[in-house]
Amino acid sequence: MVSDKKEPFVIRSRLFTPLDGGGSDEYLYYDDGFLVVGDGGRILFVGSELPEEYAHYRVHRTQHLIFPGFVDAHVHYPQVPVVASYGTSLLEWLDKYTFPEEIKYGDSSYAGRRAAQFLTLILARGVTSAAVFSTIHQVAFEALQASNRDLGLNLVSGVTGMDRGAPDALSVDIDVFKDINEKAIETSRGLERFGYAITPRFAISCSDQMLDYCGQLLESDQSLLMQTHINETEDEILATSELFPNAADYLEVYDSFGLLGDRSLFAHGIHNTATEYERWALSGASVVHCPTSNTFLGSGLFDADGYVSRGINVGLGSDVGGGFSLNPFVTMAEAYKVAKLRGQVLDPLLLVYWHTLGGAKAIHQDDSIGSLESGKYADFCLIDITSDEVGFEMWERAGTVHEKLFSLMFLMPDSKNRVVATFTAGVLRWQDETEPGF
Numbered sequence: 108m109v110s111d112k113k114e115p116f117v118i119r120s121r122l123f124t125p126l127d128g129g130g131s132d133e134y135l136y137y138d139d140g141f142l143v144v145g146d147g148g149r150i151l152f153v154g155s156e157l158p159e160e161y162a163h164y165r166v167h168r169t170q171h172l173i174f175p176g177f178v179d180a181h182v183h184y185p186q187v188p189v190v191a192s193y194g195t196s197l198l199e200w201l202d203k204y205t206f207p208e209e210i211k212y213g214d215s216s217y218a219g220r221r222a223a224q225f226l227t228l229i230l231a232r233g234v235t236s237a238a239v240f241s242t243i244h245q246v247a248f249e250a251l252q253a254s255n256r257d258l259g260l261n262l263v264s265g266v267t268g269m270d271r272g273a274p275d276a277l278s279v280d281i282d283v284f285k286d287i288n289e290k291a292i293e294t295s296r297g298l299e300r301f302g303y304a305i306t307p308r309f310a311i312s313c314s315d316q317m318l319d320y321c322g323q324l325l326e327s328d329q330s331l332l333m334q335t336h337i338n339e340t341e342d343e344i345l346a347t348s349e350l351f352p353n354a355a356d357y358l359e360v361y362d363s364f365g366l367l368g369d370r371s372l373f374a375h376g377i378h379n380t381a382t383e384y385e386r387w388a389l390s391g392a393s394v395v396h397c398p399t400s401n402t403f404l405g406s407g408l409f410d411a412d413g414y415v416s417r418g419i420n421v422g423l424g425s426d427v428g429g430g431f432s433l434n435p436f437v438t439m440a441e442a443y444k445v446a447k448l449r450g451q452v453l454d455p456l457l458l459v460y461w462h463t464l465g466g467a468k469a470i471h472q473d474d475s476i477g478s479l480e481s482g483k484y485a486d487f488c489l490i491d492i493t494s495d496e497v498g499f500e501m502w503e504r505a506g507t508v509h510e511k512l513f514s515l516m517f518l519m520p521d522s523k524n525r526v527v528a529t530f531t532a533g534v535l536r537w538q539d540e541t542e543p544g545f
């Protein structure tokens with residue numbers, strides 16, 4: 108088993124990685140490739156012939172596919188227990204299922220248990236980086252930080268801001284919010300691979316005062332990101348326009364408080380107006396497409412071409428618990444289906460790009476994660492593609508790498524093929540218990 112953090116090693120097997128740009132030829136694939144990991148947890152080499160200088164390293168040979176770790180660019184860790192809650196749309200779903208669950212995260216031991224469970228679940232699905240929503244509670248945020256000290260993912264998170272439109276137990280006074288935020292930013296600075304994102308939940312749960320504070324904070328510290336929701340459902344848009352009558356549209360609400368810029372991540376963005384698309388493109392902000400959430404809650408169909416044609420960066424998110432799966436392959440397959448319902452066809456390589464490099468760009472870390480390239484962190488997973496007879500047959504039969512990826516997306520979640528091990532910074536963080544080791 109590869110578990111020694113300090114010792115460099117080589118993994119030899121099939122290897123795939125997208126490369127920057129997202130074009131249809133921008134990837135590497137080897138039937139027999141080498142991934143060399145240095146003692147600092149960074150990638151030293153990727154290729155089909157092992158350079159002499161690494162020949163003395165331990166080589167682990169496997170049949171599994173070496174794949175870059177996924178970036179879940181929008182997910183709520185406290186919502187794992189409400190996944191697959193029946194029969195509502197967004198605003199009712201929040202009131203009926205989500206808010207009652209989030210109230211429990213004021214208890215640090217409950218939050219700690221759930222944070223560790225969440226991080227283990229995503230590791231087991233090949234996710235190595237995530238932009239995570241917490242709750243309004245300081246202890247819930249600290250629980251995520253504490254759990255990640257042991258589990259070692261690359262995270263971005265923030266204390267969720269809400270001071271209206273929520274139960275009293277989930278509404279925080281602005282002065283308390285400021286205090287919690289500032290403490291949370293300070294503690295995050297001391298952690299490895301843990302970035303801070305200012306996190307106003309969405310416009311209707313935040314007063315002008317709270318959004319104004321968030322905007323000033325974002326402006327004052329260039330190391331911070333901002334994550335929130337936008338244009339998810341028609342009801343939400345209507346409620347937003349009633350609360351902010353002076354704003355021409357939803358994006359202008361955020362823009363007017365200084366929250367629209369290249370360090371902003373907006374989840375959903377389904378029902379944009381043409382003006383919103385244009386302003387969005389100029390801002391450099393990223394959209395996080397959350398297809399399983401959008402179909403599950405019936406929120407609407409994301410217009411992939413609307414973003415791609417304007418050069419807006421796209422990441423993919425599970426949005427659990429609005430989304431029903433933490434599995435990146437399910438998310439990518441659902442994104443493909445949503446596009447088809449709009450008459451659009453998405454290249455499977457683009458879907459993989461969105462779920463790796465697109466997410467990495469959204470959190471401003473594409474220079475260090477998102478693909479398997481020299482100098483980046485060795486964040487990767489091993490995927491068993493041979494255990495399932497039909498799945499492997501489709502993999503072998505596929506004439507192009509695009510077709511191989513496509514068959515993985517649709518066949519893997521319902522087959523014996525699966526992620527069997529996940530590494531971050533070259534350290535084995537999770538392994539399927541049936542795996543003998545490698």
Ligand SMILES: [Zn+2]
Nearest residue numbers: 183336374426
């Ligand atoms: Zn969400």
